[in-house]
Amino acid sequence: MTPDAAPRAAIILAAGQGTRMKSPLPKVLHPVGHRAMLDHAIDAAEALGCERIVVVVGTHAPQVRDHVVARLGEAAIAVQDPPLGTGHAVRAAEAALAGFEGEVVVTYGDVPLLKAADIAPVFGGQGVTVIGFEARDPGAYGRLVMEGDTLSAITEAKEASAEVLALTTCNSGVMAAPAGLLFSLLGEVTNSNAKGEYYLTDVVELARKRGAPTRAVMAGEDAVMGVNAQAELAQAEALFQSVQRDAFLAAGVTMSAPETVHFAWDTEIGAGTVIEPFVVFGPGARVAEGARIRSFSHLEGASVASGAEVGPYARLRPGATLGEGVKVGNFVEVKNVSMAAGAKANHLSYLGDGSVGEGANIGAGTIFCNYDGYNKARTEIGAGAFVGSNSALVAPVSIGAGAIVGSGSVIVEDVPADAMALGRGRQVNKPEAGAAFRAKARAKKKS
The missing domain is CATH 3.90.550.10 (Spore Coat Polysaccharide Biosynthesis Protein SpsA; Chain A)
Known part of the structure; x- marks a missing residue:
């Protein structure tokens, strides 16, 4: 004006x-x-x-x-x-x-x-x-x-x-x-x-x-379209998405199947980012230049830095902040967690309320146990730490820089930097017990 x-x-x-x-x-x-x-x-x-x-x-x-x-x-x-x-x-x-x-x-x-x-x-x-x-x-x-x-x-x-x-x-x-x-x-x-x-x-x-x-x-007919029924709402959504897709393609975002990608009103995506088919952006998603969002991922209220990779089948919820080169892989959910540059959570994990330090590795099946039924608590993972597969980190807890958590551990106490933590029962091998069990089971089945 x-x-x-x-x-x-x-x-x-x-x-x-x-x-x-x-x-x-x-x-x-x-x-x-x-x-x-x-x-x-x-x-x-x-x-x-x-x-x-x-x-x-x-x-x-x-x-x-x-x-x-x-x-x-x-x-x-x-x-x-x-x-x-x-x-x-x-x-x-x-x-x-x-x-x-x-x-x-x-x-x-x-x-x-x-x-x-x-x-x-x-x-x-x-x-x-x-x-x-x-x-x-x-x-x-x-x-x-x-x-x-x-x-x-x-x-x-x-x-x-x-x-x-x-x-x-x-x-x-x-x-x-x-x-x-x-x-x-x-x-x-x-x-x-x-x-x-x-x-x-x-x-x-x-x-x-x-x-x-x-x-x-x-004005254009589509611009003045009124919505009075569910079919018209769907039509308005389709028109909105078409405009968004065209704008992102023109801005240098790569989409091989743009008709399968859905954006929110405030989605921000930098040039050079690759978005694979069947990705959904909810409100508040910010993706920097040169990231890659792989198929069947859902991002809402999340920030993704340059060079980061998300998915396939990943979910970023509000408060998820991914630094440069971070990898969040298939069936990983991240909520209110900041992951520093180079950190990885490649498979089957839930990371809720906490932080993951630079270069840290989160093994498959790891859970941040952030909720006790009443309150939320944080899990802090130091730089270069390694969390073995199928571990449960019971918050509030911190894993120091360079520390190692053995696979299958339940961690309820802080782990110092460069330490190794094993939070599981000792393995016991009983010779011939497996063969004896099978013989007994077969005999019971015949009787």
């Missing part, structure tokens, strides 16, 4: 019932790219530099209100009760914007793919501006009737003539206007229609009657 531009505010409509989702989770809280659709809308408003953001919620979904308050505070809430149409919903936000002098954009909590760059062109006008799109199948969308660069009318499909129905330029529902003009026009909107509702689209005709400018700017 340029220094001399008018202040901006956003009204995000999120009071819909969402009954077509057929889910106990409110519609706008369903995720796309591991982020609630409503948060995508708030992100766009913040990226536009909106100094005021008001979310219109209904009384039927207290979870939505709680979600907004947790992110934006109580002042961002406006309540529409009862729901009487989009125009009524926008008017519900009027009190929350009292004293605001600038431009207001109306967006929707169920349009997760709409970005700030798509919305920005609506600002800067003196009248009413709407976002339109060219529809592949106009169907039941409201049509934008244009006269040159001027928006003449928004006509609902059920009220349109055959000539208007032939138009493919449709209304997205997103609208902007100076705050004073918007609320003044909404004060003139009536509910004289079959549904008895107050329609936001009526503002265009009222603005024209006043001689205020009315115009339309265009």
Whole structure:
């Protein structure tokens, strides 16, 4: 936003019932790219530099209100009760914007793919501006009737003539206007229609009657896609993932089967990283340049440094931090553990709450026993230490630098640096006892 531009505010409509989702989770809280659709809308408003953001919620979904308050505070809430149409919903936000002098954009909590760059062109006008799109199948969308660069009318499909129905330029529902003009026009909107509702689209005709400018700017159809049912949510997710994949490929990330890789909204991956098929990134995953993420791995809230290798079939949970050249192999789970450069855990292990020093080796089947049923405790592995296979390290415990833990050990006390620890029963060999056991077993089976 340029220094001399008018202040901006956003009204995000999120009071819909969402009954077509057929889910106990409110519609706008369903995720796309591991982020609630409503948060995508708030992100766009913040990226536009909106100094005021008001979310219109209904009384039927207290979870939505709680979600907004947790992110934006109580002042961002406006309540529409009862729901009487989009125009009524926008008017519900009027009190929350009292004293605001600038431009207001109306967006929707169920349009997760709409970005700030798509919305920005609506600002800067003196009248009413709407976002339109060219529809592949106009169907039941409201049509934008244009006269040159001027928006003449928004006509609902059920009220349109055959000539208007032939138009493919449709209304997205997103609208902007100076705050004073918007609320003044909404004060003139009536509910004289079959549904008895107050329609936001009526503002265009009222603005024209006043001689205020009315115009339309265009966005892509996918960007303005609304989500009302589970099938549409899946479609929005697919579109989101397609955009993410294209962006990472363009940035130098290698993916042999990109259609099988799934990203979160905030995934970060450096150039030169190789991602094999069937990898899932949850929120908070950061991968530096030149790492390798092998097939069927899942990363969330984790950081992977250059040259590190993850998987196949590995799981990095929140707090996992892998240094340069670290290897976390098949069926290894790491949670809240920092692994220093060159450390390895190649097979079948659980590392939870602790640290692994530089160059340390964690043998197959090792468990950090971090939970006693009530509290978590840490396991600290020193640089160059070697933990033998099938060991259980009962936290809190530390293994000193260069120490060795014998395979199959249960370690309940700290191991000094360069020491060797054996925490298992002594092996006893009984000559001929195996043959005697088999003979006795065979005789019992025959009897």
